[in-house]
Amino acid sequence: MGVSVNNSQDGRLSASSRYAPTAEPIAPTVAEFAHGLAFADLPVDVVENLRTRLLDTLGVSIAALDLDTSRAALTYVCGSGPAQAHAIGLSDPVPAAGAAFANGVLAHSLDYDDTHLPSVLHPSATLVPTVLAAAERFGADDAKAMAALAAGIEICIRLGMAGYDPDSGDSVFFRHGQHATSICGTVGGAVAAAVLAGLDPPGIASAVGLAASMASGVIEANRSGGTVKRIHCGWAAQSAIRAAELSRAGFTGPPTVIEGRFGLLQAFLRDDSRPQTVVDGLGRDWLTRDLFVKPYPANHFLHAVIDAADALRRAGLCPTDVAEIVVLAPGPVIRTIGEPLAVKRAPQTGYQAQFSGPYAVTVGLLGGGGLGAARVDFSDTRVQDPVRRDIMAKVTVVEDPECTRVYPHQFPAAVRARTVDGRELVERVMYTRGGPERPLSPDELHRKFRDNVDGRLDPEARDRIIAVVARMGQDDPTIPGLMDDVGRASVMPR
Incomplete structure (x- = not known):
């Protein structure tokens, strides 16, 4: 054909x-x-x-x-x-x-x-x-x-x-x-x-x-x-x-x-x-x-940035130790996550932060709600936090030839930090989580779903949806019932 x-x-x-x-x-x-x-x-x-x-x-x-x-x-x-x-x-x-x-x-x-x-x-x-x-x-x-x-x-x-x-x-x-x-x-x-x-x-x-x-x-x-x-x-x-x-x-x-x-x-x-x-x-x-599958609620170009910054945090880097940070990324993505730099360093809303390289570094360095990055990290309130603003002001975004070579088969990134006492720390993430090379486990996928619907669906409806989707294609029509369940999602208080 x-x-x-x-x-x-x-x-x-x-x-x-x-x-x-x-x-x-x-x-x-x-x-x-x-x-x-x-x-x-x-x-x-x-x-x-x-x-x-x-x-x-x-x-x-x-x-x-x-x-x-x-x-x-x-x-x-x-x-x-x-x-x-x-x-x-x-x-x-x-x-x-x-x-x-x-x-x-x-x-x-x-x-x-x-x-x-x-x-x-x-x-x-x-x-x-x-x-x-x-x-x-x-x-x-x-x-x-x-x-x-x-x-x-x-x-x-x-x-x-x-x-x-x-x-x-x-x-x-x-x-x-x-x-x-x-x-x-x-x-x-x-x-x-x-x-x-x-x-x-x-x-x-x-x-x-x-x-x-x-x-x-x-x-x-x-x-x-x-x-x-x-x-x-x-x-x-x-x-x-x-x-x-x-x-x-x-x-x-x-x-x-x-x-x-x-x-x-x-x-x-x-x-x-x-x-x-x-x-x-x-x-x-x-x-x-x-x-x-995305593990984090942000533009996919940012995921490796979050993981790299999180790895530096787990290795002992504290935000107060940072003098300067450089995000090293594929050339083609810089216009999305790094330009205009003044805007990316000071997003006004959580939505703008979903496309900000400097903010992704901030999320990783601060622990991302313990998950790498969570939905709450991209709320309008957190974006305005002075601590986060201070970190973002120290971040620049530049092209890295090694990342450009791998892109777009992966969305790699590296984070290079210079500390106030003169040390230089670098963390590279060349394979993005959620893809064929680093797939999310079934437990992680279900955890993401449960986190997303928590407070919006009662547990019975949540588990029923998981069970219906798991056999989709093998049963009599279940889509009307499935959609009736998700149609009621808004009735649960959050």
């Missing part, structure tokens, strides 16, 4: 594969793949991976109910039309597109959702809300929902990889200031929603064609603030549902919408795209296996 590409030893696609034409239009190829995919076709490890995505996304979404933006999203969709699907935190169903929007906003708001490397995507924050809403809307069973989730996540990742530049080791989407997560998630979500809507391959292909005109996302908020990024995955999930519904109603899209002269990849990436990566090995080589 598609055209073969040259793979180098480290897993990167070689530059020689770039610009190669696809053997056939991509959208119909993707549609045939998704339409023919059954739960029984999925490798066992991919099924377990998907169940992890589902439980993790539900947990981080419930945890986000505290946010003003979450309340705004739920208010926006509440009472907006026919009762079709559940939004987390609302006991009464809302239109499917509204449920997908609200749940997508919740899933991405804490920056606690999963990441694919090296595409630097957060696929589940769009795909899980899309699939849950579409499954309720169209009455799909769990097995079909799991197959649709597998297809949607895989296509989302492959579109992101079409924008990965192996020469620079960077995402062309991000280089252009575009949010690859929401752009690729809209299309991958449309694939999943169209499958659950019962569309045939031409209908799925048209949903892809429609979704491409809805895909969007600008990431300036990562640099200078604003909460708009929180709506990106919600907007993508909503658009995915709409694309499936519009295709079902009879609207059509171009078969060459992905790779064509005026298609999605040319429009966003120009000639810096590799369209053949979308279909090469599709159904055989599951890129979904490369997803990372």
